[in-house]
Amino acid sequence: MYRHLxxxxxxxxxxxxxxxxxxxxxxxxxCLTHSALSQQLRQLESxxxxxxxxxxxxxxxxxxxxxxxHAQIAADLLRLENHxxxxxxxxxxxxxxxxxxxxxxxxxxxxxxxxGFLARHPGCQLHLQVFPxxxxxxAPAFDIGLQYEDAVWPEARSLxxxxxxxxxxxxxxxxxxxxxxxxxxxxxxxLQLASRLDAWAPWFEQAGIRRLPLNSLGGHRFDLFSxxxxxxxxxxxxxxxxxxxxxxxxxxxxxxLAHPHEGCSKRxxxxxxxxxxxxxxLVQAFADWLLEVAQDPA
Numbered sequence: 001m002y003r004h005l006x007x008x009x010x011x012x013x014x015x016x017x018x019x020x021x022x023x024x025x026x027x028x029x030x031c032l033t034h035s036a037l038s039q040q041l042r043q044l045e046s047x048x049x050x051x052x053x054x055x056x057x058x059x060x061x062x063x064x065x066x067x068x069x070h071a072q073i074a075a076d077l078l079r080l081e082n083h084x085x086x087x088x089x090x091x092x093x094x095x096x097x098x099x100x101x102x103x104x105x106x107x108x109x110x111x112x113x114x115x116g117f118l119a120r121h122p123g124c125q126l127h128l129q130v131f132p133x134x135x136x137x138x139a140p141a142f143d144i145g146l147q148y149e150d151a152v153w154p155e156a157r158s159l160x161x162x163x164x165x166x167x168x169x170x171x172x173x174x175x176x177x178x179x180x181x182x183x184x185x186x187x188x189x190x191l192q193l194a195s196r197l198d199a200w201a202p203w204f205e206q207a208g209i210r211r212l213p214l215n216s217l218g219g220h221r222f223d224l225f226s227x228x229x230x231x232x233x234x235x236x237x238x239x240x241x242x243x244x245x246x247x248x249x250x251x252x253x254x255x256x257l258a259h260p261h262e263g264c265s266k267r268x269x270x271x272x273x274x275x276x277x278x279x280x281x282l283v284q285a286f287a288d289w290l291l292e293v294a295q296d297p298a
Contacts, residue, residue, distance in 0.1 A: 010044040011073055013037055014052060018070040022059050097124060097286055100131035100142035104225045105269060109244045110146065117289045124282060143277045144286055149270035157273040159287060162294040164265035165243045166203060169250070170258040171235040180238065180258040184211045189237030190219035191228050197221075199240055199265070207261035229255075 016026035027037040045052055052066035101110055106128060131145050170177055176187055190200055200216040220236055222228040225245055232239040238258045249255040271290055277283050
């Protein structure tokens with residue numbers, strides 16, 4: 001089936017030579033003889049039909065094809081090693097959960113609550129990964145996922161988790177703070193999340209704001225909520241964000257509400273259960289716990 005793949009041994013040899021820029025040092029690192037290593041390199045080049053290495057006055061150099069090939073396989077070898085280590089780390093009793101979650105929800109909502117679940121299931125070994133933010137997902141490798149409710153994970157069972165409540169925050173020292181609190185956004189410096197450029201207009205409508213900025217799509221843009229919040233903290237402007245994302249800063253007084261209205265985003269969150277593990281007792285327990293804590297307004 002994989003008839004075009006060279007041997008893993010030859011790839012490891014090539015990777016070592018590329019990193020050390022020396023056949024001799026690579027052979028020493030791999031505990032191989034110079035001749036054995038050279039033979040693996042010749043077999044790899046013969047298999048590919050391209051020259052990967054060339055001798056120079058500075059030692060062994062990669063050809064242009066060799067540089068491109070090494071840049072590609074180096075990352076693949078690292079991923080293969082990580083996958084292997086992940087398999088080796090699995091508990092023999094199966095008491096592990098691979099959880100995927102969108103970044104902000106994972107860091108600011110899930111993490112502070114996780115001790116409660118682990119207290120109930122002390123034997124659980126949890127691996128938390130970032131869930132891809134795209135809406136269409138091709139069978140992601142998670143036991144359970146926390147994603148936007150409009151995501152598509154074929155064949156997965158989905159459960160509505162909670163709506164997203166949004167607030168507008170600013171730095172305590174913001175010069176237009178008083179005007180914003182009265183609903184005057186005409187001079188507001190809006191900060192934008194690149195993936196949600198249409199978020200401000202619905203919030204303005206829900207809050208009944210009539211004194212609007214000239215352009216609700218304008219302003220500095222950020223790819224991540226975390227970067228946007230740092231922009232708010234630096235008083236670059238005001239940010240429209242999920243409440244759970246700034247609860248800590250609001251409680252500490254590091255950020256303040258620019259306006260009292262709490263809006264409802266058009267995007268809520270959902271739990272996605274892997275179709276192969278949705279009936280697993282630990283997966284079910286985690287899903288039930290998520291639904292339970294989502295009812296707590298704290």
